[in-house]
Amino acid sequence: MTTGKTAEPVLLGVRHHGPGSARAVRAALEATAPAAVLIEGPPEADALLPLALHTDMRPPVALLAHIVDDPGRAAFWPLAEFSPEWVALRWALERGIPVRFIDLPAAHSLAMAAEEADGERDGTPDAPDVRIDPIGVLAETAGYDDPERWWEDVVEHRGAASGAAGGDALAPFAALAEAMGALREAYGDGDHGRDLVREAHMRLRLREARREFGDDVAVVCGAWHVPALARRSTVTADRRLLTGLPKAKAALTWVPWTHRRLSRRSGYGAGIASPGWYGHLFASPDRPLERWMTKVAGLLRDEDYATSSAHVIEAVRLAEGLATVRGRPLAGLTEAEDAIRAVMGDGSDAPSALIHDRLVVGDVLGEVPEDAPAVPLQRDLARSQRALRLKPEARERELELDLRKETDAARSRLLHRLALLGIPWGEPARSRGSTGTFRETWQLRWEPELSVRVAEAGIWGTTVLSAATAKAASQAVDAATLAEVTALAERCLLAELPDALPVVMRALSDRAALDADVGQLARALPALVRSVRYGDVRGTDGAALREVALGLAERVFVGLPPACAGLDDDGAAQMRGPLDATHQAVGLLDRLPDDTTGSAAGTGAADLRTRWAGVLRTLSARDVVPGPLRGRAARLLLDDGQLGDGEAERLMGLALSPGAAPADAAGWIEGFVGGGDGGMLLVHDERLLALVDGWLTGVPADAFTDVLPLLRRTFAAYESGVRRTLGELVRRGPAAPRRDPAGGAVDAAAPGFGPGLDRDRAAAVLPTLRLLLGIDQDGDPPPHPTPRPETDLTGARR
Template identity: 60%
Template sequence: MTGPLLLGVRHHGPGSARAVRGALEAAEPQVLLVEGPPEADAVVGLAAHEEMRPPVALLAHAGGSGGRGSGGERSLAAFWPLAGFSPEWVAIRWALARGVPVRFIDLPAAHSLALAAEQASGASPAAEPEEFTSDPLAALAEAAGHEDAERWWEDAVEHLGGPDTDQPLRLFAELEEAMAALRADAGGVARRDALREAHMRLRIREACREFAPERTAVVCGAWHVPALREHATATADRSLLKGLPKVKAEVTWVPWTHRRLTRRSGYGAGISSPGWYAHLHAVPDRPVERWLTRVADLLREEDVGAVSPAHVIEAVRLAQALAALRGRPLAGLDETTEAVRSVLCGGSDVPLALVHDRLTVGDVLGEVPQDAPAVPLQRDLERSQRTLRLKPSPESREHEFDLRREIDTERSRLLHRLGLLGIEWGTPRTPRAGTGTFRESWVLRWEPELSVRTAEAGMWGTTVREAAEARASARAAEADDLAELTELAERVLRAALPEALPRVTRALADRAALESEVGRLASALPALVRAVRYGDVRGSDPASLAAVAYAVADRVRTGLPSACSGLDAEGAAQLRTHLDAAHRAVHLLDQPSAEPTPPTPPTALRHGAERPQAPAAEPQTPAGELLARWRSMLRLLSERPSVPGLLRGRCSRLLLDDGELSSAGAARHLSLGLSPTEEPTEAAAWAEGFLSGGGLLLAHDERLLALFDDWLTTLGPDAFTAVLPVLRRAFAEFDPGVRRTLGELVRRGPGTSSPESTTSDGLPGFADTLDTTRADAALGTLRLLLAAPVPAEEANR
């Protein structure tokens, strides 16, 4: 056949790779043309670098800030993955080893990225249906009577003999004939394929003019070979390519993994068994026996069953017998998998899943030399890693950061900025010791995929800080959920991005002003308040967020009374969750005034005294005013009959825990909530709301326990059965020790306490005066716990 040598392959096929090597060694071309972006000509020489380890990928991305789409919301990037068993990789390595020039001939990335952006935005013409281009081999397998394209391809190509026969050239001729028939049946190709093939023909003509046509070899997808044989004129091809959109594109190498080869992206990736294909490519001699030996080694290493050499021999025999029964030239992945399940795994799919994950797919990680070009963002990240002494490692490593140290603060900011960019190098964890805001715990693990994400994130800026600010600003403009915006504000503060914070704050304020749903406002408040409360720890200025937080908290306060009316049981339960979260958030917003109010003695709070208020003449801070208004709202809700019992009981408990409700007041609320005039289910809901903060209160205040006990004993059988699920749910939240104590008190009978635990009117509960003798017994232990000094008068005793 005259003209260039066209080798149509299946991307990521070891059989194609062996056939390509055999054809190249037989033809000895003077130039090699490969399907891929021409911009990669400048970096193709790195494929021969001793530090290059496949799988790797060619990454094409829009260079500089021009890589952002409209509004900077879309990444302009594309990948061409190459494994060690990819025909393109084998051909490139063969050519570089012999000094043969390698050129890429596909449509330039500058055009393909621009076309992809237009198609995503709907500006490009609709593509024609691609009936066969997605997987033409599946159509060939179906024509051959095979339902499984992978199995057919293994039989037809992967299990061919070595390259010392005439099989390679015959194989490519047969594939070209089959693809020509498929294209004829398709009746045309999509516009994108037509553009790509036109550019390939132009590059092939250039190479043929420079070298002899018979000394020109082309490695491309088999689907394109018939089109490259066409005698379309150069004028027609140039006319088709005229006026294409264009962006500035850059190309480099990035690490890849076998696991990512299972995804569909570039070069028709999406093979289901890259580990198996890599094995077939590396071990052409007795692949089944060697594969089953690897499986046995893995199972022994993981201590899964007792696998002996006899098991391996039996598994090989079973795989070969299955292949013979099915008329296959060699046992394939299906036969070996069935043999592994039956013989090595004892019929269990659990160890078989391990084999699939570790061997059939595999965890092979590629490597790229340091000489490879990198996007500016990646270089900035590498500088930061060196400066902060955070070395990337594929192993998980835990780090504890003390934010009072400058280097730890910068480390934390770097990880939070990377998180905003989707580069999840670190995963935050709860610190092992302490809950202070000056401590952070991270687990760091660098995976090759993060290099890809770093390259993708390069469209947002040239430094980590600039990129994170741009990404946060774009997310603020896109977000339509208030909770998402408050979380974003918290992350921006933790990442110390002052340029992005005003944009996020404005978006948050605008969205909060439009939000009318109290539940959404209340659910968004905690993250917003955390950002305000902990901003000072990181050296940030959350003052702008504080005004938004006060406004949101005040809107929750004014909206709750109307939102609490007319709710069913499910709605009341949801609103109770929002009420608790908002209550905690309002407390965090509470800041002391210039002259803080003296703290109330603990004994006064225990005895039920109301918390003393600041003098009227002393101005309160806005937060203090908010908290006072919030508690007034809780009082209103706790006494309003139209509010569901669950919420009334919860408001009473919150007031009691805050010291705003005395023991006598709590008893009055409880008597009203459990009044015989209340429906039993509504009274039980009140009890659930009141008790949801914990049952230690009932264990120490027997007056309240007696009220609960009296209410329960007055219920009839039907009413008791109706309220039992609610009460069971409420008491199930108590700690086992509290439940045991309450059981003992009930068995003894409430109201039989000692005189020291009764009030002046003889009722059980907290006494009116402190029993100093009993209190002094605990002072020694408390001093040891708090490391407090012993008073001189006690030391002299």
């Protein structure tokens, strides 16, 4: 095959996303100057091709095709700057040469994929996919264990050098076509079943182009398809293969793509492991290794690694030496990585991992012009992103929001609305700074697949607000449990969906009125109370939600004591969660300002904590309530300061009395001092510890083995230091009689927490404390509060 005009179409077999193939395609097109260019891709996208010349179009980008009635059925055809198809497309458009896609239409390929997926869900999958990798077979034949390294040596390095030297521009394609022809003879279609149909369609489109433009046509396609396109076949045979194909209405557009997604198999069925490296090779035809090492050094310096120009020089020399030893024409990525690890990383893999993530793969995100077709929801989202200065980025970044600022509040609403629509551009994260309710932290990363999610969400509305409102209302109607509705109410407040909230409130009232399960009511209460709290923080009206929350709390107060009676061990364990949830919710609801929701709500919540304390007292005193729940109720009362001096000791004494069953008493202990903080209670209140110790020593031998697992589970939750302290206290025995404080006056202690204040012991530290705080004997600060260097903490002169 020679350069210049040919009597047959020029078949340029390429590897998708290969910079060497891209340069070779450009050289071949320059040499042959075809009258038309045909490219492997969906023909429905022909109308979108002129956008490739738009000034706002920046690869990597992808053609997105989806079924109109089912946007979730979608496929991508990604194109990078170094993709041969992109180079051919731009070359033809810049010269006004007709360019067309000739692959199987997306209307057929999407419908076929949908049928295959449905068949797998029905339990009738097709034959297992054992597709061969042509590049892998050729690399193995050549004695390479790495297909990527073989391709670099044969195409990316030598192919570019020969083209630059003025050799035959079509020779590399002829050699590759010959190799693929041998593979097709040996493997047939290689179990690429759908390829036979695709190739039949490409042959038909090629015939049409030859009738229109003559034989002076260039075809850019995957090298695997070249032998099939060169093979003689009748029109009748090709049309027979296309008869009866399923079809669906498809819509296509351009969407941004990322280098990270190019590293996965998608679209063409091809993926590359190092898109950032390939992009560098394409953009740096001269001295690529030196430029790469310089780029690596810049990255490492930005990350505070000590990297100098001497490191760059030495790394380049080492990489070139490794290439010579290994018999490679030029140093490739493997040699570069080995040299970087040895010279710049001192043998550590830490810099290599950073370089691989940021440079070898990369976080490049393409851009698509506004003129590209898009669903209305996508256009509204793009407008919101520009207005809020939230540019989509491929690299993950943390976004801190202060909800007291209007812009940040609007950003929060957008992210919450997208999350409700199933478009997880941002994920909530724990803030490393303030934990106030006016702070939010998000982890943002834009993935190309989110474009499909946007298309799917387009069925709910044309704007983000209307779509989120419609979906929230639909979810409220379809919700099966009260907890789902309360969680939805919280999300509606976070997303500020005022039109959806009335629907959610009606569903909430209906579910709350019909739900008789106290456990479900108690589990739903915290989310509802958080919704009221968020409404207050965000300046939204939470009066209706607070009324529902108060009504729900009343029902829990009434129904909880009978619901806890007569439960077995499993039932008691399941009811402990609702008990704690209600206690937390009451605390939050009681602390909300009354004036935020009107006087009626404030009046209803005025004695909320008092009434809840009455419920807990009832639970702690009823013998029919299981021990773990009675103990937990007593502990909640103690933590809230609702137990007088000695009352906790009295309750424990009753629970651990000789008349109580050992298993029930052990359960009471678990409820009262279980959890991570229960050990500190025993450490600071030796009276309670003495009761537990006395009960444990009196447990009969035949019952001890029954209660031991429960006690082990209780005390194993304590930190090792707490367990060690408790052991020392038990070994030491009962505490000595306490001394009365100075003056004979006994100070009252906190309920349940040991004896009163010992003023004599406290007075001993006052002189040192005054020195540390810089105050004099009368409590006033000295004229010069700065500590004098000539004295130490005891006042002695140095």
